[in-house]
Amino acid sequence: KAGVTQTPRYLIKTRGQQVTLSCSPISGHRSVSWYQQTPGQGLQFLFEYFSETQRNKGNFPGRFSGRQFSNSRSEMNVSTLELGDSALYLCASSERTLNTEAFFGQGTRLTVV
Amino acid sequence: GQQLNQSPQSMFIQEGEDVSMNCTSSSIFNTWLWYKQDPGEGPVLLIALYKAGELTSNGRLTAQFGITRKDSFLNISASIPSDVGIYFCAGDQGAQKLVFGQGTRLTINP
Numbered sequence: 001k002a003g004v005t006q007t008p009r010y011l012i013k014t015r016g017q018q019v020t021l022s023c024s025p026i027s028g029h030r031s032v033s034w035y036q037q038t039p040g041q042g043l044q045f046l047f048e049y050f051s052e053t054q055r056n057k058g059n060f061p062g063r064f065s066g067r068q069f070s071n072s073r074s075e076m077n078v079s080t081l082e083l084g085d086s087a088l089y090l091c092a093s094s095e096r097t098l099n100t101e102a103f104f105g106q107g108t109r110l111t112v113v
Numbered sequence: 114g115q116q117l118n119q120s121p122q123s124m125f126i127q128e129g130e131d132v133s134m135n136c137t138s139s140s141i142f143n144t145w146l147w148y149k150q151d152p153g154e155g156p157v158l159l160i161a162l163y164k165a166g167e168l169t170s171n172g173r174l175t176a177q178f179g180i181t182r183k184d185s186f187l188n189i190s191a192s193i194p195s196d197v198g199i200y201f202c203a204g205d206q207g208a209q210k211l212v213f214g215q216g217t218r219l220t221i222n223p
Binding site: 004006031033035042043044045048050055056058090092094096100101102103104105106107109 | 116144146148153154155156161201208209210211213214215216
């Protein structure tokens with residue numbers, strides 16, 4: 001089985017711009033979660049999508065949004081980028097059964113200048 | 114946001130030594146997961162624990178789900194150079210929303 005695929009791997013954007021990140025989950029996995037990883041805050045949950053619906057949301061401003069398509073692929077969007085949005089954005093997929101086993105992609109390294 | 118208390122933050126050991134790290138929380142978790150992350154990569158799942166008291170092994174790795182459901186530990190026996198990396202614990206309260214520890218950075222002297 002192919003793993004979780006995130007594109008692009010690296011991205012440099014300017015303050016005020018917006019960005020879209022993509023995640024393809026493991027085949028058969030219908031749950032996709034997004035996390036932000038920074039040296040200061042560690043790994044923080046952004047949101048989770050299952051069956052094209054956002055099921056859970058973390059404590060991030062409304063500039064962070066996402067969506068999921070019928071094939072379970074997910075995109076995450078950040079609008080009006082700030083310097084503090086520079087981070088590794090990780091996507092995790094799972095089968096969303098009673099027992100959670102979340103598998104992560106390699107991440108997208110976003111740098112805001 | 115909420116985070117787990119993971120310790121130690123870093124470890125410097127000799128190759129061949131055993132390693133032990135743990136995570137504690139004030140909240141109860143239904144699932145405990147242990148991940149390893151190499152530089153520039155995403156976390157890789159090492160062990161998943163689902164029942165209080167459960168002890169699970171994966172090769173030289175052993176992890177336990179605490180009886181109170183508020184803690185977990187990970188042991189690595191006979192460490193080798195490829196064990197170098199950052200280890201994270203994560204807890205799930207049943208909402209598919211993982212809460213992570215701050216990580217334990219493992220460095221091994223050959």
